[in-house]
Amino acid sequence: MSKATIKKVAAEADVSTATVSRVINDSGYVSPEVRERVFHAIAKLNYQPSAIARSLKQDKTFMIGIIVPDISNPYFMGISRGIEDIVGQDGFQLMFCSSDENSDKESRLLQLLYEKRVDAIVLATSGGNGETIHKLANSGQPIVLIDRKLEGQWDARPLDLVAEDNAQGAYLLTKQLLEDGHTRIGVVNGPARASTGRERYDGVRKAMKEHGLDRDPLLYNGDFSTEGGIRAVGQFLKEKSPPSAIISLNNKMSLGVLLELVNRGLRIPDDVAVASFGEVEAGNLLKHPGLYYIDQNPYDMGKKAGEILLKRIRKEEQACMVHIYRNEIKRIP
Template identity: 70%
Template structure:
């Protein structure tokens, strides 16, 4: 690796450091002859501009931190890819962090990213860190929420949000099963401490009330993991009477539901019908499962979040209201 400095390049080329900077940044007028001379020296000395020095000069690191609950979840990776495709065109890089749905770890990551001087943070919160988030935003660090809202409504209203219409989606998803005559419903839900868990469950209850039923489904509260879907099915199968249909409110939990039902020798939908908030790719391997699912669009959500990030980093719309982009997704069926 070369240790050459911009001063050495300027001296070798017989120009000022400002001229070298204009050549490298392709800004301002420099004659073709001088440009060639500078670039020849840059190549000969293998000069590498200092990213740290550039970030200090421009007051930007060109880094955006992303904190999600599970970095291996294809849903969050889809959001991240959409963000990257937008901000990458402007020279920004993403720094990925996984909170493991742990509030303490999330708080530590928030402070770490602030210490690393990232230009903005994208957050799918695990909950419990509203005070830290407010402190960071008050300091001028842009934070864009994705997928999940904050517990404190007042703080949440200050931030940009890109999310799904969770209550409406869960309502329509549950209604598909109720319209087919199912009245004994098992619900695999996530933690109520995050908005996706509480809002989706509320949508299920609303659907049951709208269909004239008592809103008392059999509920298993998990942590959005495949193992939780497996445990939920085991609990449902021991219930008397057991549910004739299951609404799983997260794609990871839905995978566990499918695995355990197949492992138990039951047929979908003849023995038990399934509806999933989010597509489960394994569902297409089953024979005529009649599986309902919310067709999510994480990549498109990521692109919207990326556009918001660039506006905030550029300090556009200084006095504007926070952006609230809510996706109302379609319901599809694997047949």
């Protein structure tokens, strides 16, 4: 059976294709009797309107592209859920992409989404694509940054941004450990090219300097992955004087830290204290009382990003919008 077309629907309903189009798009007057005939023909022929043709006519695809470093990270999925709950009310759907912390892949995904004519792009950048991002924005492509800022000179050219106060959160974690008496601290960080990595490390160093510690902490630069946290623990425990506390500046790396410490038979916090930027769901399951963490609010961030997206798509706002969230430190009881 051949695929139904708008011409076949028009013939079945004994109307013009223009009338069928008006009924489908609910534009212009069509009498109730004719409207009923068109709907009957659509149902009989199982006609499916072309989304591509509709998007060309309306100059909208009702698609929003989302590029994040890791789509398996619950933090980014929380943000995405918040976005979806806002933009979905206006009929927009999300197209998910993972850059895998790879700048080249991110660049290709940006171009792909642009060619797909998405109505807006949400980006948690892996770094290195400031020029490309600004070229797209200057061409009229709405772009909202989440979680991460652009690096270098591009940071001075504002785009819409929804992010956390990374430096403040890391500062609070470090200050708490220092107040608990820990001065030999290991820091598990992500790639330095990511703004989150740079800002959180700055927060650690600020707290240490205020405490009178001018030396740099033990540092492991990982890749914001569980495996990175596991490798960091292995490196720290090889030190002549291993750290008495570990700060992990990403929730997935924190999971790796916890798993490896448990695997090596170390008790938390008696043998090694742990602080995490972001809650680790397994922290409660592994029964780690005393685990400090920054309580992030990805769903609320996503809702705010969704509100900004709709304003941009509707062309309701001109000036760039920046929302920075300050999160609290908590402890598993």
